[in-house]
Amino acid sequence: MTAVLQNTQTPSVRGESGRAVPLGRLTLVELRKLADTRAGLWLLIVIGFATVGTSAILLGWAPDNELTFGEFFAFGLLPSSVLLPVLGILSMTAEWSQRTALTTFTLVPARERVIGAKLIAGVLIAAASTAATIVLAAAANLLGRALGGDGGWSVSGSLIWQGLLLQVIFVLMGLAFGALLMSSPVAIVAYFALPIVWSILGETIRALRTAAGWLDINVTTAPLSEPDMTGGEYARLGVTAAVWVLLPLALGVWRMLRREVS
Amino acid sequence: MITVERLTKKYGGHPAVDNVSFTCEPGTVTGFLGPNGAGKSTTMRMICGLTPPTAGSATVGGTPYRRLGNPGRHVGVLLDASAQHAGRTGREVLALAALTMGVDKREVPGALDRVGLNATAGKRRVRAYSLGMRQRLGLALALLGDPAVLILDEPANGLDPEGIYWMRGLLRDFADRGGTVLLSSHLLREVEAVADRLVVIGAGKVVAQGDKAELLAQSGTLVRAADPAALAMVLDRAGLTGTKTTDGGVVVPTGSEVIGRAAADAGLVLLELRPAGSGGLEQMFLTLTAGDSVKEAVR
Numbered sequence: 001m002t003a004v005l006q007n008t009q010t011p012s013v014r015g016e017s018g019r020a021v022p023l024g025r026l027t028l029v030e031l032r033k034l035a036d037t038r039a040g041l042w043l044l045i046v047i048g049f050a051t052v053g054t055s056a057i058l059l060g061w062a063p064d065n066e067l068t069f070g071e072f073f074a075f076g077l078l079p080s081s082v083l084l085p086v087l088g089i090l091s092m093t094a095e096w097s098q099r100t101a102l103t104t105f106t107l108v109p110a111r112e113r114v115i116g117a118k119l120i121a122g123v124l125i126a127a128a129s130t131a132a133t134i135v136l137a138a139a140a141n142l143l144g145r146a147l148g149g150d151g152g153w154s155v156s157g158s159l160i161w162q163g164l165l166l167q168v169i170f171v172l173m174g175l176a177f178g179a180l181l182m183s184s185p186v187a188i189v190a191y192f193a194l195p196i197v198w199s200i201l202g203e204t205i206r207a208l209r210t211a212a213g214w215l216d217i218n219v220t221t222a223p224l225s226e227p228d229m230t231g232g233e234y235a236r237l238g239v240t241a242a243v244w245v246l247l248p249l250a251l252g253v254w255r256m257l258r259r260e261v262s
Numbered sequence: 263m264i265t266v267e268r269l270t271k272k273y274g275g276h277p278a279v280d281n282v283s284f285t286c287e288p289g290t291v292t293g294f295l296g297p298n299g300a301g302k303s304t305t306m307r308m309i310c311g312l313t314p315p316t317a318g319s320a321t322v323g324g325t326p327y328r329r330l331g332n333p334g335r336h337v338g339v340l341l342d343a344s345a346q347h348a349g350r351t352g353r354e355v356l357a358l359a360a361l362t363m364g365v366d367k368r369e370v371p372g373a374l375d376r377v378g379l380n381a382t383a384g385k386r387r388v389r390a391y392s393l394g395m396r397q398r399l400g401l402a403l404a405l406l407g408d409p410a411v412l413i414l415d416e417p418a419n420g421l422d423p424e425g426i427y428w429m430r431g432l433l434r435d436f437a438d439r440g441g442t443v444l445l446s447s448h449l450l451r452e453v454e455a456v457a458d459r460l461v462v463i464g465a466g467k468v469v470a471q472g473d474k475a476e477l478l479a480q481s482g483t484l485v486r487a488a489d490p491a492a493l494a495m496v497l498d499r500a501g502l503t504g505t506k507t508t509d510g511g512v513v514v515p516t517g518s519e520v521i522g523r524a525a526a527d528a529g530l531v532l533l534e535l536r537p538a539g540s541g542g543l544e545q546m547f548l549t550l551t552a553g554d555s556v557k558e559a560v561r
Binding site: 019020021025026028029032033036037038039040094098099100101102103105106107108109110260261262 | 314327328330334347348361
């Protein structure tokens with residue numbers, strides 16, 4: 001046996017370099033990108049303040065018997081369910097409007113992994129905001145009790161996880177619209193306007209009423225705020241989510257994988 | 263090591279890059295020259311897997327870019343210094359890249375320092391950066407993964423003369439340590455000082471490539487006569503076609519002796535007769551590509 005001297009002609013390439021970037025690390029990167037720009041950071045700050053604001057409104061103006069943990073939690077979800085999707089939209093569109101896709105896809109040519117990391121990051125931030133809302137609602141409830149409110153803690157477990165589901169659906173819908181439309185203003189307007197337009201059409205045109213019961217996301221997500229959703233309600237929600245989340249997401253991923261980066 | 267083989271990119275039938283082949287060896291700086299819209303950036307994007315080629319292939323270190331597991335550790339890429347989120351700080355841009363590549367975050371301040379950006383500049387948002395600072399940030403990003411290959415698209419844009427001088431030193435040093443550099447520019451003089459090899463591209467096609475010294479030697483002869491009209495006639499009679507330079511001379515693709523004899527036979531007074539050098543090369547790709555570049559720029 002002869003000892004073979006390892007060829008180290010190009011010393012600059014290090015050991016780890018050959019392996020693909022792990023998805024966990026990419027997810028961390030995407031989470032960080034949600035908060036490291038002025039737009040992202042302020043969006044998160046506004047969500048935080050608005051959520052505190054919901055508790056303040058209840059404490060200040062709601063009747064004492066409504067000052068319960070369940071009420072604080074349900075109302076507290078409102079700001080993040082409206083604004084977190086915008087963060088999701090920006091996560092996708094900023095790559096193109098700010099042209100960071102050039103760096104992102106140069107460092108990670110497997111674009112589907114970047115998109116996957118963005119989706120995971122979106123789900124994680126939705127879960128984190130739900131958890132933060134629970135903590136805030138608990139604090140507000142303690143304060144409410146001290147101020148003479150009902151202070152009840154009883155809340156159906158289904159409401160907590162349905163609240164989480166609501167957040168996740170809306171954030172994923174934002175990400176899907178961002179991936180599909182690739183432009184921040186267009187995606188944000190489409191995200192907010194299209195469901196409203198569809199609701200109006202569904203209500204005014206008789207022939208669309210049955211379809212609206214399955215496809216109007218404002219209608220089918222409403223049962224999420226009532227305890228113990230039924231199987232039928234889940235079925236309707238599933239169909240809506242397929243149309244408003246999965247369909248644009250599939251088309252958006254297809255576009256992002258094919259689009260030329262320049 | 264970069265290998266480009268018959269790369270072609272067509273947009274709606276129109277070839278932006280047409281059958282381009284060249285290689286960049288370790289230890290050398292290759293200048294990729296051509297006017298705006300000649301296809302330099304498209305070629306570089308195809309090398310980096312950002313644009314799918316219509317035909318042909320490119321590899322970096324023997325592997326197609328898209329199959330490099332963690333490309334940032336092999337190849338440092340700077341394609342457009344302005345393509346950074348305006349709302350991120352310079353330090354954050356590098357921190358994100360470090361996190362992606364698995365480079366220790368503590369290397370970020372050093373990376374900024376290496377390109378002449380101090381801590382204050384690192385804390386500022388990219389929106390407030392001048393183009394020169396963005397180029398420096400882009401270069402820091404390209405060097406962050408300690409790569410063996412650098413691919414830089416017009417990195418001298420926006421740099422001041424001192425910055426250009428500094429960058430040349432940095433690239434020369436990188437190549438001297440065994441690295442491979444591909445560097446594009448639309449100004450010959452910008453890369454002439456640092457490149458070992460040149461690839462000249464015009465209207466999507468390679469019009470000249472090879473060793474810099476060789477290319478400059480065979481780029482023709484500059485001749486200037488007291489009577490330009492007579493010179494034109496003499497050249498015409500000798501069957502030579504020259505191209506006029508901006509300062510009244512004529513670059514002729516032949517040796518000085520041929521022209522000198524022709525002039526002597528005609529009794530023509532010459533004011534200047536010398537190898538055209540870089541001026542000739544520049545003249546060559548200007549004439550080869552004039553007209554097309556304007557059309558491409560507005561495509």
